[in-house]
Amino acid sequence: MDYRQLGRTDLKVSSLCLGTMTWGEQNSASEAIAQIERAKAYGVNFIDTAEMYPVPPRADTYSKTEQIIGDYFKQRGDRADWVLASKIAGPGNGIGYIRDGQLKHNRAHIAAAVDASLQRLQTDWIDLYQLHWPERPTNYFGQLGYRHQSGEFTSLADTLEALDEQVKAGKIRHIGLSNDTPWGTMTMLQLAEQHGWPRSVSIQNPYNLLNRSFEVGLAEVATREQCGLLAYSPLAFGMLSGKYANGVRPANARISLFSRFTRYTNPESEAACARYVALAREHDLDPAQMALAFVTAQPFVTSNIIGATSLEQLDSNLASSELQLSAEVLKSIDAIHKTQPNPAP
Template sequence: MQYRPLGKTDLSVSAICLGTMTWGEQNTQEQAFEQIRLAKDASVNFIDTAEMYPVPPRGETYTRTESIIGEYFKKYGDRQDWVLASKVAGPGRMEHIRDGNPRLDRRNITAALEGSLKRLNTDYLDLYQLHWPDRKTNFFGVLGYQHDASDEFVAIEETLAVLDDLVKEGKIRHIGLSNETPWGTQRFLHLAETHGWPRAVSIQNPYNLLNRSFEVGLAEIAIREQIGLLAYSPLAFGVLAGKYLDGARPAEARLTLFERFQRYNNPQAVQATAEYVKLAREHGLDPAQMALAYVTSRPFVTSNIIGATNLQQLGSNLASIDLQLSDEVIAGIEAIHIRQPNPAP
C-alpha cells in the first residue's frame, strides 16, 4: 500500500480509501464487516462514509451505513487504526433528512455531526466533509454553470464558523469539501486563512476515465494549495469494468437494480468505455484495474475511493495499487480522451 499526506495535516492516508455507500442497501452488515477486514489486511487505513448513505438515498435506509460501521467498531475495537471520514448533507429533495431542509448552517451541521458520532460509536471524526454546496452550482453531473440570481444560500462564513467551533471542541480533526467548484474551493480557503478558521484539507469529487473535468479548474488548486482529491466513482458506477457493454445487465449490479444511475450510460460514454476496455485487454490488463490505477497515479489525487459489492471485486480493486501503467498504456488512454473528452461529466 502507498500512503500520502492528507493536505497539510500530520495524517497519512492510504492511496486507496474504502468506500461504503452500498452498505445497508446492496450489502448486509456481515458483508460490510468482511469488506472492512479485507481492506485492513491490504493495509488500507482510510474509510469514507456519509450520513446520507446508503445510495440510492431513501428514508427507510437513511444513516444505515454509518450504523453498520459503528457496529463494526463496537465488535472489533479498532477505531484508532482508521482515518474515519463522513459527510453532512446539504440542501436537496430529501424529505427524510432534518424535516426536508438540510442546510450547511449551525443548527443542521451540529445536529448532523452529533448523529454521525453516535451512530459511528466514536468521539471524533478525522475528516468531516460538506457533501455538496449549499448554493446552486454545477455538480452531480452538471458540467456548465447556470447562474441563479434568486438563490439564497447559507454564507460560507457561517458554515466555517460552526466547523471552527466543532474543531475546537475536539469533535472534528479536519474538514473537507465535496462536489465543490474552483470558485467555492478558493473561497473556502481564502476565508479560512483570513479568519483563522479550519482550512479544508481535501476535496471529494468525481474523477474517472469518463469524467476528467476535475483537471480543468481544480487540479492546479489541489496541488498548489495541498487540498488533494479524494476521487469518487473511479469506475463510473462500475461502467469502466466493461460489464455493461453490449447492453449487458448482470444480476445484482448497480445499473441493473437502479434505473436512476444513468450518468455514465449515454451513447458517447458507452463508446469511450468500449475503447478503454479494448485498450486494457490489448495490453493484458483487467479493465477495472487499469481505470483505477490511472486515477491513483494522478499527482493531484490523495486517495482513490473504491467500493465493491462482493469480496472478489474488492480484492481485485485493492490489487490495482500494485499496477503501474506503462507509457504505452498511458498514451493510449490520452488518445481516447482526446477523441472523446469527458463524455459523462
Template sequence: MQYRQLGNSPLNVSTLCLGTMTWGEQNTQQQAFEQLDYALDQGINFIDTAELYPVPPKAETYSKTESIIGDWIKQRNNRDKFILATKVTGPGDWVNYMRQGPRLDRENILAAADASLSRLNTDYIDLYQVHWPERQTNFFGQLNYPPPSEEQAVSIEETLAALNELVESGKVRHIGISNETPWGAMRYLQLAEKRGMAKAVSIQNPYNLLNRTFEIGLAEFAHRENLGLLAYSPMAFGALSGKYLHGAKPANARLTLFSRFARYSNPQAIKATEKYVEIAQRHKLDPAQMALAFVSSRPFVASNIIGATSMDQLKANINSINLALADAVLEEIESVHTEQPNPAP
C-alpha cells in the same frame, strides 16, 4: 499499500480508500464487516462514509451505513487503527426526510455531526466533509453554470464557522469539501485564512477515465493549495469494468438495479468505455484495474475511493495498487481522451 499525506493535515492516508455507499442496501452488515476486516488487513487505513448513505438515498435506509460501521467499531474495538471520514448532507427536495430539510447552517451541521458520532460509536471524526454545496452551482454532472435568480443559500462563511466550531470542540480533527467548484474551493480556503478558521484539507469530487473535468479548473488549484483530491466513482459506477457493454445487465449490479444512475450510460460514454476496455485487453490488463490504476497514478489524487459489492470485486480493486501503467498504455488512454474528452461529466 501506499500512503500519501492528506493535504496540509498530518494524516497519512492509504492511496486506496474504502468506500461504503452500498452497505445497508446492496450489502448486508455481515458483508460490510468482511470488507472492512479484509481492507484493513491489506493496509487500507482510510474509510469514507456519509450520513446520507446507503445509496440510492431514501428515508427507510438513511444513516444505515454509519450505523453498520459503528457496530463494527464497537465489536472490533479498533478505532485507533484507521482514519474515518464522513459527510454532512447539503439541501435538496429529495432529502427532505432528513432534519425536515437539511441545510448547511450551524444548527444543522452541529446536529448532523453529533448524530454521526453517535451512530459511528466514536468520540471524533478524522475528516468531516460538506457533501455538496448549499448554493446553486454546477455539480453532480451539470456543466453549465445556472446563475441563481433568487438564491437564499446559507453562506460558505456560516458553514465554515460551524465546521470550525466542531474542530475547536475536538469532535472533528479536519474538514473537507465535496462536489465543489474552483470558486467554492477558493472561498473556503480564503475565508479560513482571513478568519483564522480551520482550513479544508481535501476535496472529494468525481474523477475517472470518463470524467476528467477535475483537471480543467481544480487540479492546479488542488496542487498549489495542497487540497488533496479524494476521487470518487473512479470506475464510473462500474461501467469502466466493461460489464455493462453491449446491453449487458449483470444480476444485482448497481446500474441493473437502479436506473437513476445513468450518468455514465450515454452513447458517448459507452463509445469511450469500449475504447478503454479495448486498450486494457490489448495490453492484457483487467479493465477495472486499469481504470483504478490511472486514477491512483495522478499526482493531485490523495486517495482513490474504491467500492465493491462482493469480496472478489474488492480483492481485485485493492490489487490495482500493484499495477503501474506502462507509458504505451497511458499514451493510448490520452489518445482516447483527446478524441472523446469527458463524455460523462
C-alpha cells in the same frame, strides 16, 4: 500500499480509500464488515461514509451505513487504526426526511448532523468531515452550463465558523469539501486563511476515465493549495470494468438495479468504455484495474475511493494499487480521451 499526506495535516492516508455507499442496500452488515476486514488486511486505513448513505437514498435505509461502521468499531475496538471520513448532506435531492429537512450548512444544522453521526458511528471524533455538496445552487452531480441563480444560502463564512466550533469541541479533526467548484474551493480556503478557521484538506469529486473534468480547473487548486482530490466513482459505476458492454445488465449490479443511475450510460460513454476496455485487454490488463491505477497515479489525487459489492471485486480493486501503467498504455489512454473527452461529466 502507498500512504499520502492528507492536506497539510499530520495524517497519512492509504492511496486507496474504502467506499461504503452500498452498505445497508446492496450489502448486508456482515458483508460490509468482511469488506472492512479485508481492506484493513491489505493496508487500507481510510474509510469514507456519509450520513445520507446508503445510495440510492431512501427514508427507510437512511443512516444504515454509519450504523454498520459504528457496530464494527464497537465489535473490533480498532477505531484508532482508521482515518474516518463522513459528510453532512445539503438541501435538495429529495432527502427532506433527513433531520426533518434541516439541511442548511449553518451552526444548528451542522451541530445536529455531527452529533447524530458520532452517535451512529459510536466514536468520539470524525477525522475528516465534509460538506457532501454545496448548499448554494451551482454545478454538481454532472450539471453543465452554469446559470447563476439568486437566492439565500448560508454564507461560506458562517459555515466555516460553525465547523470551527466543531473542531474546537474535538468532535471533528479536519474539514473537507465535496462536489464543489474552483470558486467554492478557493473561497473557503481564503476565508480560512483570513479568519484562522479550519482549512479544507481535501475535495471529494468524481474522477475517472469518462470524466476528467477535475483536471480543467480544480487540479491546479488541489496541487497548489494542498487540498488533494478524494476521487469517487473511479470506475464510473462499474462501466469501466467492461461488465456492461454491449448493453449487458448483470443481475444485482448497480446500474441494473437502479434506473436512476444514467450518468455513465449515454452512447458516447459506452463507446469510450469499449475503447478503454479493449486497450486494457490488448495489454493483458484487467480493465477495472487499469482504470483504477490511472486515477490513483494522478499527482493531484490524495486517495482513490473504491467500492465493491463482493469480496472478489474488492480484492481486484485492492490489487490495482500494485499496478503501474506503462508509458505506452498512458499514451493510448490520452489518445482515446482526446477523441472522446469527458463523455460523462
